[in-house]
Amino acid sequence: MTSKLIQSATHMPPDSNQTVRKFSLGDITANTILVVLFVVIVVPFIWSAIASFQTPLDFVSGKGFLPSEWTLTNYEKVFTDIPMTRMIFNGLFIAGTASIGGVFASAIAAFCLAKVSFKGRALYLSIVILTMMIPPAVLLIPFYTIMYALSLIDTPWALILPHLTGSAFAIFFLRQHMLTIPHELHDAAIMDGCSIASIFFRIYLPLVKGPMSVLIIINFMLHWNDLLGPLIYLNSVEQMTPTAGLSFFRGQFATEYPVLLAGSLVCIVPTTIVFLLFNRQIRHGLLITGLK
Template sequence: MRRGSHKLSRRLFLLLLYAVLTAGAVVMVAPFLWMVSTSLKAPHETFMLPPIWIPEDFRFENYAEVFDRLPFFRFLLNTATIAGLVTFGVLLSCSLTAFALSRLRFRGRDLVFYILLATMIIPAPVTLVPIFAIMRRLEWTNTFLPLVVPAFFGGAFPVFLLRQFFMRIPRDLDEAAVMDGCSAFGIYWRVILPLGKPALATIGLISFMGAWNDFFGPLIYLYSIKKQTLTLGLATFQGYYATDWHLLMAATVIVTLPILLAFLFSQRFFVEGITMTGIKG
């Protein structure tokens, strides 16, 4: 009798959980649907009561109009270029550092590691003004260089994660490689990089996403329209057409779609990668 009621309450509890989770899921998805819906509306339909979720006819012209008003395709190319180069730079420089910090033995190694760890507490705004001044002096403003070049000089967080991962690769492999006449660089190139692929993929994904979604960097460095990225282009578009909601939402869809598609195709990988970085302690 007791067991029976226990089971029943367990079922009710589960039902309640599903109800709550589904309601939450609706709250998460509805804004996206509203975005797409608005982007396909005629202007007057955006101001109708009660709200229309499915427009009379789908005005794909809105998208054409967005591309007419600002070069969003160009923004897409610029963003992909920057994000690709940043990812490459981070992977290259951080894997070199992490390799030295995890597989080589030399004096001062641990000191370098602790200094690097300590730099994690320095918030980015602290170095903003001098770095901007340097970039301006180098005449790098309004080019991709200020956004891309620093990525080739390592970074505390990716190095930390890669080092953790590299340390778990058996040391015997290094020694076997040495027997075969490998130099340190050979070990890095032939042993550590291939075996470190999962960690490198995670770091690559995070770097790519970070660069793709970055707004502040492009905002202060890129000012001519042709040089802008998707996020900055969206801000520019909003600046011009603040209340043309149908166009603004079409632009927002254009900016959001690539990353959503990427997510759909690599979902599990995304979530696992993020989990790995979250539980770093």
């Protein structure tokens, strides 16, 4: 049974025998697992979405699953109590600039570290990877002091500039990808006398487009969802990002949970759209490999 599961699960060449067979035990097991995972992920979101349409009264006393009265009050509060529309634009600008710029810088560095041999390369890579191990709490105050000295506090640049230098994670990730790209391509390019810059832009950049889109998405989400950064580096309500702006609904003693829930769902919408837009590109990008 399990061998069937694996058989159907692993990448199989098209084969008439296999495609004709229907509903083997392995298929059923595999599909059941896929459906269970699907349900486990989807249900909490649906449940939260329903809860966000409850009146505050329903929320505290509600015992049933569905609200007794559907209301948009919570969503109205999200947009009227704080300048949410403005915050969404702030967030898009910060997350967009930081993620695209940062991943591009990382790709160039990753190429150097994967495909160009130079003295101290291994050391440089370890120095890069080591930064992933430093707890952010240690960096917070020195970083803030630098941003303050540069007069960037309360501007989006305090959140963008540090990321434009690339991230250790992205460099590591892209380097791993470039290592698996067969080297016949650049051997040929060297023969043709290309500079390493043109080798990167003409050969490697197109080949890592897929992983790069994945990273841009992931980094976009990271920046969009960052809570502490905006709260520390930004002061005015008008400069806030949506994720940080929602904290205005969290009191020391009393928190407006239904509003917070509605706000969290509002914050999820832009990332979902970005993800849907890029989804096709990620899939295509990931499917392209050096030899195809």
